[in-house]
Amino acid sequence: MNKLFYPAIFHTAEEGGFWVTFPDFPECLTEGDDLQKAYEMAVEALGIVLVGRKEDGEVIPDPTPINELNVEDGAIVIVGFDMLEYQRKHNSKAVKKTLSIPEWLNEEAIEKGVNFSQVLQEALMNKLNIRK
Numbered sequence: 001m002n003k004l005f006y007p008a009i010f011h012t013a014e015e016g017g018f019w020v021t022f023p024d025f026p027e028c029l030t031e032g033d034d035l036q037k038a039y040e041m042a043v044e045a046l047g048i049v050l051v052g053r054k055e056d057g058e059v060i061p062d063p064t065p066i067n068e069l070n071v072e073d074g075a076i077v078i079v080g081f082d083m084l085e086y087q088r089k090h091n092s093k094a095v096k097k098t099l100s101i102p103e104w105l106n107e108e109a110i111e112k113g114v115n116f117s118q119v120l121q122e123a124l125m126n127k128l129n130i131r132k
Contacts, residue, residue, distance in 0.1 A: 002084040004050060006063045008042050010035070011074040022079075023069060024061050025049045039077065047081045054083075084130065 009021045018038035019031040022045075030045040032038030053060050066076055097120070109116065125131075 003080055003082050004046075004060070004063075005078050005080045006046060007066055007069060007076050008046070008079045009069075009071055009074040010038060010042075010077050020045070020077075021074075022046065022049075023064050039079070042077070042079045043081060046079050047086055050081055050083065051086060 006022055006024055009023065010018050011021070013019050013031065017031060017033040018035060020029065020038055020042045022028040022042075025046070028045050028049045030038070030041040032041045050060060052058075066078075069076060094117075099120075109119075
């Protein structure tokens with residue numbers, strides 16, 4: 001669940017600009033003075049809702065297929081949010097982990113000047129198939 005994509009409905013505002021709704025998240029509304037700003041605000045609003053739901057342990061629904069949406073006023077735009085990128089920016093605080101390795105391996109690594117934290121981070125990223 002790294003990159004998530006949801007349909008958004010971009011409505012033209014009477015006073016100019018756009019307002020945006022998300023069929024899968026009724027609580028998610030935003031607006032922008034022009035299409036670019038409306039899209040940027042839609043990404044931010046979607047991110048706030050997704051992160052909030054994840055932190056609260058709530059279900060993150062699958063996106064509604066576009067062909068199931070009935071849009072009379074507005075246009076469907078797919079909005080993406082990169083959860084992993086958000087986590088990297090906002091959750092980079094170091095977390096202490098206690099682990100056990102064989103003594104002989106510990107001694108070899110210390111002798112070679114291995115940075116244990118760096119090795120663990122690289123191994124976890126490799127295991128989780130995460131690119132820097």
